[in-house]
Amino acid sequence: MQKFEKIGAFGLTEPEVGSGAAGGLTVTCKKTPEGWILNGQKKWIGNATFADLVIIWARDLDDGEVKGFIVEKDNPGYSVEKIKGKMALRIVQNGLITLKDCLVTEENRLQNANSFKDTAKVLRMTRAGVAWMATGCARGAYESALDYTRKREQFGKPIASFQMIQGHLVEMLSNLTAMQTMVFRLSEMQDEGILKDEHASLAKVFCTLRTRDIVSRAREVMGGNGILLEYDVARFVADAEAIYSYEGTKEINSLIVGRSITGFSAFV
Ligand SMILES: Cc1cc2nc3c(=O)[nH]c(=O)nc-3n(C[C@H](O)[C@H](O)[C@H](O)COP(=O)(O)OP(=O)(O)OC[C@H]3O[C@@H](n4cnc5c(N)ncnc54)[C@H](O)[C@@H]3O)c2cc1C
Incomplete structure (x- = not known):
């Protein structure tokens, strides 16, 4: 995968278990003399339809811990x-995976993944990535809106010359600048090796919330054309909804940050 020769996917979420994955995974693994047997279903897995391999997270029937497995497509x-x-995110293919007495060798068990804490280390990185993704989505919407409002004329003038339109554009740019600054710092912290779960979660919450606001204003200043796919902003509006919910919803990431700043876990 590092050589870009194989495509991978990350299989954590299940049809009945999303936010509660830490304690509630129902996909099981069981060690046998032949290897590990996996059973159950995973939902929403990006790339799964064409991936060469999928990392499946499953609960060990013997010790109750979450373990990771490389499952090959054949x-x-x-x-x-x-x-x-x-x-939303129609370009991404998401799959519903079924594992039926799926035999995986011990060699294909991730040797350093021994509990959900190890799964969470991956989520820390991917959540940081989703904060960047939200920033890109918001920037695309802002740039489309700016371009459109400078060209679109009403009352004989470009709508960008109206005070209330400028108000929207400035709010969008303010939030976008804050998001860009935050994700830039996030990557610096990643490079410095000091990035913690709560940092990635804070950025994920902030950037996806602000993105929703930015794409909504972008659509608004484009009037009716804002709902047409050919103007791009409608796509950003839809994609913002998916980005808002995956890699941990706003609520789950807020609980991670809340636990860190208060010292109290509010997870049920
Ligand atoms: C486009 C897309 C791509 C995805 N890609 C992948 C992937 O590649 N791999 C993968 O494993 N998963 C993937 N997912 C799954 C994604 O991570 C989950 O959708 C997400 O974690 C939320 O789980 P859920 O959809 O089951 O919602 P639920 O967990 O059912 O949540 C529904 C609502 O209840 C709220 N809620 C739940 N618990 C609490 C609580 N304790 N307190 C307050 N509110 C709560 C949630 O915040 C949410 O608003 C993807 C999802 C989408 C939409």
Whole structure:
């Protein structure tokens, strides 16, 4: 995968278990003399329909801990169905994976993943990435809106010359600048090796919340054209919804930050 020769996917979420993955995974693994047997389903797994391999997180029936496995696409116990009818991130293929007595060798068990704490280390990195993704989505919407409002004329003038339109643009740019600054610092902290879960969660919450506001203003200043796909902003509006919910919802990431700043865990 590091050589970009194989495509991977990350299989954590399940049809009935999303936010509660830390304590509630129902996909199971069981050690046998032949290897590990995996059973259950994973939902929403990005790239799963064409990935060469998928990392499956499963609960060990013997010790109750979450373990990670490399499952290759030609494994006879593995099958995947494309999730249809998405209104957001339509370019990304998400899959519903079924594992039926799926046999995986001990060699394909992630040797350093021994509990959900190890899974969470991956989420720390991917959440930071989603904060960047939100920033890109917001920037695309802002730039499209700025361009449109400078060209679109009403009352004989570009709408960008109206005070209330400028108010929207400035609010968008203020939030965008704060987001860009935050994600830049996040990457610096990642490089310095000091990035913690709460930092990634804080950025994920802030950037995805602000993105929702920015894409909504972008759509607003474009009037009716804002809902047409050809002007791009409608796509950003839809994508912002998916980005807002995956890699931990606003609530779950807020609970991670809340626990860190108060010292009290409010997880149920
Ligand atoms: C486009 C897309 C791509 C994805 N890609 C992947 C992927 O590649 N791999 C993967 O493993 N998963 C993936 N996911 C799954 C994603 O991470 C989950 O959708 C997300 O974690 C939320 O889980 P859920 O959808 O089951 O919602 P639920 O957990 O059912 O949550 C529903 C609502 O209840 C709220 N809620 C839940 N618990 C609490 C609580 N304790 N307190 C307050 N509110 C709470 C949530 O915040 C949310 O608002 C993807 C999802 C999408 C939409």
